[in-house]
Amino acid sequence: MEALLNQFSYGLFFWQLIILVIVIFILGKFAWKPIVNALEEREQNIEEALNKAELARQEMARLSSQNEELMKQAREERDQILKEAKALKDGIVNEAKTQAQAEGAKLIEKARIEIENQKKAALAELKGQVSALSLDIAERVLRTQLDDKAKQQELVNNLLKDVELN
């Protein structure tokens, strides 16, 4: 202990005090403070960056799930539209078919009526021609068989009746 006290030097103590104070103040102002602040700032930056990355990741996940949802909806909508279009097409085709059939039937009916009319007209004409012909024949017969007039008339009437039945 005595040796220790003997070793104690005021001069050295004084210099140590001066140097320690200088080191604390000058380094404190120009080194420790900027260093400690910069380290803290850097740590905050890193933390912030990590938080931001996490937020961005969540946002990405949210967006991608949203996208998927949208895709799903779009696909469903497309399917719906396709189905509707197909139904529409089928409807149109069917309608066209029935319409065409109806039209065809109408045309056929018309044609049939026309044919009937034509036939009737032809028959009437034929009847007229037949009667004229018959009259001609009868005239000729009459010319030749004028004596038996009643007999001839009966015969012509019978003939005409037969023609009409045809």
Added chain:
Amino acid sequence: MINLKRTLLVLAVVILGANPICVLANEEAHAGEPSDKSKEIGEYIVHHLQDDHFFSLYKAGEETVGFPLPVILIDNGLKVFSSGEFKHGKAVVEKDGQFYKYYHGKIYKTDAAGTISYDDKHHPTNAKPLDFSITKNVFGLFLAAFLMFVGFLSLAKTYKKGPSNLPKGFGRVLEPLVLYVRDEMAIPNIGHRYKEFMPYLLSVFFLIFTLNILGLTPIGFNVTGNISITVCLALFTFVVTTIKANKDYWKHIFWMPGVPVPFKIILAPIEVLGMFTKPFSLMLRLFANITAGHSVIMGLIAIVYLFQTQLTVGGSVGISMLLTLVLFFLELLVAFLQAFIFTMLSSLFIGMAVEEHAHH
């Protein structure tokens, strides 16, 4: 990292290589006188552990190689002269009618003949002037402070470009150490108020660490192993603790809450004593560890001379080198550890002083 490794390697080689040479040179210097070797080595070690006014590197023959340092005395005015004038204690220096003699690391006032009178324990009784000389240890302090300025001002500069600008070179070694002081010592012990104590803790940590490392170089500083230095450091921690202490701290010292009144009265003097024993233990721990380390390393180097006859020259050198090498690495650890412990305990004491207690 590679830089640090290389630096340490160079340091190790230089130190391990040079130290025995110093002693060897010294031994040869005294070879002519018939004297007790072990006693002489003991004296040499004690001499090394003490401060010196002359920066001696080694001895060659009768010449001590090194350089003188300025002597600054306050004794009826300021007196500044070179320590070379003492001629290693052989000459009496006269300044303004006052005579000074250098004797065993201290400067004494004497008469013109340089007479030193002793008491019965062989201690000089001459008066001592106030000595503010730039001694070897003061030189070491300046060197350490200079190294810190260089290192940390350049480190601070790298952050000027923004906190994301990472340091390069030696700054890469310093930055983790700064972080270490902050994360392992300041924050766990002091808490959210750590920032206001960072300048003190960082200064103390790096000053002790640098001085300890300088002490391991063959230049042979023993700064942190000097009681004046550790007294100053411990006093600083004491002052910081006492000034920054809050009401709770004083309450816990003088009127411990939560114990019966008789105990409060018993505890008060113990706590008051504790206020002083804490920095006292800081002071002694650093001093004792560094001094012990220096003593043991030098003692092991001395094996080279003490056991030459028993072990032959090669054997004693080999054993000495091996033991010194092992101890040197231990001392490297101690150099860091003591800086760490001092700073750690300082922050612990500061933390106790500024802690806000939950009320019991």
